[in-house]
Amino acid sequence: MSDAIMLEADSITKVFGGVRAVDDVSMQVREGTIHALIGPNGAGKTTFFNAISGFAMPEHGQVRFKGVDVTRMMNWRRVAMGMGRTFQTPSVFPELTVDENIRLGVRAHANHAFRLGALRGEAKRAVDTRVDELLGFVNLADQRDRPLAELAHGSQRLCEIAMSLSTDPVLVLLDEPMAGLAEAETDRIMGVIRDLRLRLGLTVLFVEHNMRVVLSLADRITVLDRGKLLAEGAPAEIAANNAVRSAYLGEGVLDHV
Numbered sequence: 001m002s003d004a005i006m007l008e009a010d011s012i013t014k015v016f017g018g019v020r021a022v023d024d025v026s027m028q029v030r031e032g033t034i035h036a037l038i039g040p041n042g043a044g045k046t047t048f049f050n051a052i053s054g055f056a057m058p059e060h061g062q063v064r065f066k067g068v069d070v071t072r073m074m075n076w077r078r079v080a081m082g083m084g085r086t087f088q089t090p091s092v093f094p095e096l097t098v099d100e101n102i103r104l105g106v107r108a109h110a111n112h113a114f115r116l117g118a119l120r121g122e123a124k125r126a127v128d129t130r131v132d133e134l135l136g137f138v139n140l141a142d143q144r145d146r147p148l149a150e151l152a153h154g155s156q157r158l159c160e161i162a163m164s165l166s167t168d169p170v171l172v173l174l175d176e177p178m179a180g181l182a183e184a185e186t187d188r189i190m191g192v193i194r195d196l197r198l199r200l201g202l203t204v205l206f207v208e209h210n211m212r213v214v215l216s217l218a219d220r221i222t223v224l225d226r227g228k229l230l231a232e233g234a235p236a237e238i239a240a241n242n243a244v245r246s247a248y249l250g251e252g253v254l255d256h257v
């Protein structure tokens with residue numbers, strides 16, 4: 001962990017019709033941290049995430065990534081700068097195998113995607129090596145030849161994480177990585193997210209509803225409520241914050257904390 005700021009969102013506002021989905025929200029993500037973005041349903045998390053990653057243009061505010069203003073930059077240019085992301089809805093190809101899905105990501109990043117058919121020589125070896133590395137990192141090597149649709153949800157999620165790594169990011173944005181997963185699968189993915197930082201030295205920003213996961217994984221937590229910034233702090237501060245507790249009242253997610 002360092003003091004350097006990897007990502008900075010400054011007074012972001014995004015309006016849909018009359019709804020201020022995100023209203024003047026600022027946040028900083030420090031390099032080498034695991035940072036969670038939380039909030040009750042409809043708080044504006046996905047919209048804020050989209051503004052950061054270039055899938056929604058904010059009406060106001062600025063997004064800086066590695067010190068560069070990326071607010072109006074196309075999504076693919078942010079990816080080229082080192083911003084990787086996964087989506088709430090799966091962005092993988094269910095009928096293709098795990099290997100093929102990851103290979104697509106690696107080939108696209110290496111600019112080989114437009115070349116139909118097999119690669120040869122050095123280009124093929126480089127792609128093979130990277131695919132093997134990513135499969136090993138998410139522990140899916142033994143399932144590489146299975147169509148993704150046949151795998152457990154947790155393994156599908158791991159394949160998505162591997163695909164987000166295929167672009168060699170320094171910052172990984174994960175949109176609800178645990179959604180719909182059983183507890184054992186959740187633990188498996190938590191281990192991989194910890195390894196993103198420990199073994200790969202990456203910075204992670206994730207949106208998550210599962211408070212057990214958030215409190216155990218995150219170094220910092222930003223809380224949104226009805227489009228506004230409600231609180232920001234370390235897990236213990238957030239768990240004890242009365243405004244956060246009231247925002248979640250009735251949802252039961254903080255009851256056991």
Ligand SMILES: Nc1ncnc2c1ncn2[C@@H]1O[C@H](COP(=O)(O)OP(=O)(O)OP(=O)(O)O)[C@@H](O)[C@H]1O
Nearest residue numbers: 016017019021039040041042043044045046047048
């Ligand atoms: N494309 C859109 N058009 C109109 N309204 C939208 C659009 N996207 C989001 N909204 C509205 O903006 C607000 C914030 O939505 P958003 O999906 O960002 O919240 P969220 O915190 O991610 O919610 P959840 O936890 O349920 O996924 C909601 O009131 C939502 O209905």
